[in-house]
Amino acid sequence: MDYNLDQGGPTLNPDAADTAVDHKAPYVDNGTERKDPARYYARDYMAKEWERLWSRVWTIAGVASDIPEVGDFFTYDLLHESFIIVRTGPGPADVKGWYNVCGHRGNRLVQAEVGHVEDRFTCGFHSWQWKIDGALAHVTDAESFRPEVLDCAPDLVPVKTAVVAGVVFVNMDDDARPVEDFLGPVVEHMTSFQVEKMNVVRHVRSEWAANWKTGVDAFYETYHLHAVHPQTQPIMGDINCQYDCYPNGMSRMIVPIGQPSPHFPDQTSINEGLQYMLGSVGLDAASFKGTPADVRPALAAAKRRISDKFGLGWDNLSDVQLTDSFATGIFPNVQFGMHPEGAFLMKFMPHPDDPQRFWYDTITLVRHVDDPHFRVPDWMGLPEGTDCSGRERPDIEHKGIGEPPELGLVLDQDSELLPVVQKGLRSKAFKGPLWCEQEQRLRHFHNELDRYIEGEK
Ligand code: FES
Numbered sequence: 001m002d003y004n005l006d007q008g009g010p011t012l013n014p015d016a017a018d019t020a021v022d023h024k025a026p027y028v029d030n031g032t033e034r035k036d037p038a039r040y041y042a043r044d045y046m047a048k049e050w051e052r053l054w055s056r057v058w059t060i061a062g063v064a065s066d067i068p069e070v071g072d073f074f075t076y077d078l079l080h081e082s083f084i085i086v087r088t089g090p091g092p093a094d095v096k097g098w099y100n101v102c103g104h105r106g107n108r109l110v111q112a113e114v115g116h117v118e119d120r121f122t123c124g125f126h127s128w129q130w131k132i133d134g135a136l137a138h139v140t141d142a143e144s145f146r147p148e149v150l151d152c153a154p155d156l157v158p159v160k161t162a163v164v165a166g167v168v169f170v171n172m173d174d175d176a177r178p179v180e181d182f183l184g185p186v187v188e189h190m191t192s193f194q195v196e197k198m199n200v201v202r203h204v205r206s207e208w209a210a211n212w213k214t215g216v217d218a219f220y221e222t223y224h225l226h227a228v229h230p231q232t233q234p235i236m237g238d239i240n241c242q243y244d245c246y247p248n249g250m251s252r253m254i255v256p257i258g259q260p261s262p263h264f265p266d267q268t269s270i271n272e273g274l275q276y277m278l279g280s281v282g283l284d285a286a287s288f289k290g291t292p293a294d295v296r297p298a299l300a301a302a303k304r305r306i307s308d309k310f311g312l313g314w315d316n317l318s319d320v321q322l323t324d325s326f327a328t329g330i331f332p333n334v335q336f337g338m339h340p341e342g343a344f345l346m347k348f349m350p351h352p353d354d355p356q357r358f359w360y361d362t363i364t365l366v367r368h369v370d371d372p373h374f375r376v377p378d379w380m381g382l383p384e385g386t387d388c389s390g391r392e393r394p395d396i397e398h399k400g401i402g403e404p405p406e407l408g409l410v411l412d413q414d415s416e417l418l419p420v421v422q423k424g425l426r427s428k429a430f431k432g433p434l435w436c437e438q439e440q441r442l443r444h445f446h447n448e449l450d451r452y453i454e455g456e457k
């Protein structure tokens, strides 16, 4: 097929207005350079990333729906640093971030991943206390301190924190520009899918023997689907995927769902995968009259009826948004897969000491619908019996190196692949990746990373 190289590949909705969420962004020419593979394993590169990237860039800490009540908190670790994200009031902006460290002797103040305090945090070493607004509230045996020692008023140290579409961002750089400027069009992408109305129903943190960027790279393209995830071919357009690159290293791919890959041999019958997709929206596959090309429009129409029936307000979404997978890359380390029914927030979290390890942090969110007839679709891959009411925040499930993350077949396949790729990246014979335009998001991401590492950002 003609790949439309000049335009950066396929366009899924040629009729989309310039301002529409599914509009194809103008092609960004990121060149053809090969990157030095040392970035995937060298310790000095990792040190530069800490100094020039992580300590200056906005990153996603978590979601605000995890902390609905005043005093609810979660902790967010970024390499060796840790933050407490706590709700201090009812408003959307009443989410504060503090460095998670005790001002007395440097103990990590809070150890829990998610929790609630009445009004203060207490250090486990000598019981100093801080209010959730950061003010020092209690010093044990204060009379035993010479007064000038406590003169520095060691309140908790704030980290810049912002909430966008229910997602909590932090930035260690006090002079960082507003997060909305950094995100650009991604803000509207998130709000259009009503992400702020979704709740976390599953959270799996699994450790993989690879660099965090080896993880990002693998999730930023559909080029590998035919080889690694052949089971997706009956229902996913891989080479038909629309890729979009935006300012500040942001990017997006829209993967058409409900049509066979052009690589799939059977282009004429309603294959089992398509039958499954029809069934997922309550359509009877056996009586479906049409070709594979008719399936996506049928899915979109069925979803519009679901929206009307349950009052979901999906009227603002295009057909492409209703049926396809919108995977948005939020620079530097997130892929946010958004659908009307729910979302997959995937964070590629670097290891604090080892450039060849990262945590794949997968947070599954669903839109809660207060109607017993509404069902979260099976394709979201939630285990049988998952509580989708949003009433209780599930604990994080931890998986160690080499353990399958148990996030469904596709992700288990990726977890097996990535450590093998990581090994190859270190070979003397490997001179850096040769990216095609199906991999344009990788080039866009790495070029932006270079701008940080080289001090241009
Ligand atoms: S280290 Fe926290 S109270 Fe002493």
Ligand SMILES: [Fe+2]
Pocket: 218, 219, 224, 228, 229, 410, 414
């Ligand atoms: Fe994959």
